[in-house]
Amino acid sequence: MIIYIFTRDDTVNNMELKDNKYYLIDLDGVILDTSYDNHFWQVHIPDVYAKKKSISMEDSIKVTHSLFNYKKKTKDWYNIDYWSNILDIDIKAEKEKKENMNRMSYKEGAIEVLDKMKKLNKELYLVTNAHKKTLEIKLQKFHIKKYFKQMICSHELGYIKEDIQFWHVLRTKLNINYSKSLLIEDTMDNISSAYHAGLRNFIYITDDKETNNKVNAQYIKAFSELASSF
Structure with missing residues (x-):
């Protein structure tokens, strides 16, 4: 088991990232x-909802944000089909508008x-809470599929990454050893659930200097800081 611990004053040059076999990347x-x-x-x-319902932007923000917050940390939060139905707005079509794609x-x-x-022939897996349709929209613009052995949307496994069960199902699906795996994440709740499912190697990307590091996750400000570690 490899656990990396360092402060923001340290560099990532000494991290033995190459010793991991599997890389799970958000x-x-x-x-x-x-x-x-x-x-x-x-x-x-x-804004779209306000125009559709003929209400003020202020009222629209109150309504939509209240709905969003109610579903936070649930599968519905990430499900654009759910929101299309609830808001009576074609979320996929809105996402694909040029102004939003840009x-x-x-x-x-x-x-x-x-x-x-x-x-370096690293075995990479994209592991995201994004709905499959959302991922497909982003892949229209960003050609990153070539980097990954598999791309996993949590919705397809029946659990979100905040749920410990997700990581158990993922390990079985990918048939990987968690002791040889590294998770790169920007959400501590996801790291915490992965830890409780048996993962031990983490990189937490955050700007929060007051992070409560209960699982010994190393933290950096940007994914780009890892470039010198391989």
Whole structure:
């Protein structure tokens, strides 16, 4: 078992990341910038809803954000079919509008890390809570499928990553050894559930200097910091 512990003043150059066999990598917040998703759900959808219902933007934000918060940390939260039905808005069509597609972007340096790992023949798995339709939309713009042995959407396994059971099902599906696996995540709840399912090697991407590191996850500010570690 390898557990990495370091502070923000340390470099990642000494991390023996190459000793892991399997790399489980999150999508949003790790490879892709989350500003697109935040704007889409917090601003764009309330705007569409306000026009549809002929209400003010202020009232629309109260209604939609209340609905979103009620479903936070559930499967429905990530399910665009669910939200299309609840809001009577074609969420997929809204996501595919040019104005929204243009907002999607890589995290700086993310592709360079993936390129390096690919050249070293690392076994990579994309593990995301994004709904399959959401992933497919993003793959229209970002050609990252070539880097991964498999791309897993939690919705397809019946559990989200915040649920311990998800990680048990994932291990069986991928047939991998968690003691030789590294999870790269930007959500501590997901790391915590993975830890309780037997995973022990983590990289937590965060800007929070006050992170309560209960599972000995190493933390860095950006995926790009790993480029020098392989």
